[in-house]
Amino acid sequence: MNLRKPPVPATWLLTRLGIADGNAPLAGDLLEEFQSGRSVAWYYRQTFMAIATGMYRNAWVARRYLGAFSIGYAAQAGVAFILWRNSWPSVLHGIAFTTLAVVMVILLLGTLSRPLWRPRDTKHLGSDLPKLESFFEFSFFAVVAFGSYLMMYGLVALLWRQSLREWAYTESIWFLGFIVPDLIRPRSQPRRGRQSARGQA
Amino acid sequence: MEQMARHNSLGEFELMVLLALIRLGDDAYGVTISREIENCSGREVALGSVYAALDRLEEKDLVRSKLGDPTASRGGRAKRYFRSTQQGLREVRETQRVLMSLWRGLPALEGGKA
Numbered sequence: 001m002n003l004r005k006p007p008v009p010a011t012w013l014l015t016r017l018g019i020a021d022g023n024a025p026l027a028g029d030l031l032e033e034f035q036s037g038r039s040v041a042w043y044y045r046q047t048f049m050a051i052a053t054g055m056y057r058n059a060w061v062a063r064r065y066l067g068a069f070s071i072g073y074a075a076q077a078g079v080a081f082i083l084w085r086n087s088w089p090s091v092l093h094g095i096a097f098t099t100l101a102v103v104m105v106i107l108l109l110g111t112l113s114r115p116l117w118r119p120r121d122t123k124h125l126g127s128d129l130p131k132l133e134s135f136f137e138f139s140f141f142a143v144v145a146f147g148s149y150l151m152m153y154g155l156v157a158l159l160w161r162q163s164l165r166e167w168a169y170t171e172s173i174w175f176l177g178f179i180v181p182d183l184i185r186p187r188s189q190p191r192r193g194r195q196s197a198r199g200q201a
Numbered sequence: 202m203e204q205m206a207r208h209n210s211l212g213e214f215e216l217m218v219l220l221a222l223i224r225l226g227d228d229a230y231g232v233t234i235s236r237e238i239e240n241c242s243g244r245e246v247a248l249g250s251v252y253a254a255l256d257r258l259e260e261k262d263l264v265r266s267k268l269g270d271p272t273a274s275r276g277g278r279a280k281r282y283f284r285s286t287q288q289g290l291r292e293v294r295e296t297q298r299v300l301m302s303l304w305r306g307l308p309a310l311e312g313g314k315a
Contacts, residue, residue, distance in 0.1 A: 028278030
């Protein structure tokens with residue numbers, strides 16, 4: 001059997017962003033349709049739609065944490081901006097903060113594109129819980145990254161003989177924005193009243 | 202009682218997906234469901250959206266799924282077959298009843314006149 005090869009970039013995206021593993025039946029359906037004569041453009045369209053749909057779904061699953069993250073980050077950004085404008089060594093602070101912001105956004109988008117959520121099926125999945133591990137990996141990174149950033153912030157404050165009050169204020173926002181969501185994350189628990197797919201209508 | 206309280210309202214696309222898989226019976230999986238909707242609506246359907254709708258329906262206990270066997274033409278990936286549950290059938294009937302009663306209240310639109 002001579003099978004057509006789907007476009008490599010689209011396949012790479014499907015694999016790289018976790019759809020090929022996280023939702024294998026969907027990846028299989030795309031390939032089956034492509035083998036049955038669908039165009040390359042169709043394959044690309046469907047791939048991008050699958051990725052966008054998956055990201056939306058992941059964002060919905062992780063909405064609580066995304067909300068906490070957004071509030072924490074926005075507050076942090078606001079405080080940092082005020083400090084930047086007023087008294088901090090602006091070049092150093094601006095470069096560090098902008099770099100960190102860009103890295104965080106890229107990582108967040110990368111995290112959302114991974115399969116945080118997986119469909120319930122009966123053969124491969126032992127748990128019905130949403131797969132939020134990727135988001136918590138990101139959350140952990142955010143804690144480490146901002147922690148390091150704020151340590152540098154404090155060090156600069158000491159070196160420049162500035163007040164540490166703003167630094168403490170920023171630290172508390174960082175704590176509320178990133179540590180608390182991690183502390184209240186859901187633990188594994190059995191889902192109520194689900195039956196296997198054998199008992200179908 | 203809890204079932205009564207937790208009414209599962211169906212979105213337009215969810216209803217289309219549910220009707221398509223009921224029509225298809227045992228052969229309902231991503232490809233056939235999207236083709237069925239495409240044939241009826243005349244529009245291209247995103248497989249990702251079909252799966253998103255199916256996942257929502259499964260969360261509402263309106264459909265169940267099971268994996269088939271992997272095949273070479275699908276890159277060694279299995280098909281995920283879907284079937285409506287009894288609750289799903291009830292929901293479709295209820296939606297039909299509501300839509301029909303609303304439709305009957307619009308005499309100007311009867312006979313396909315917009």
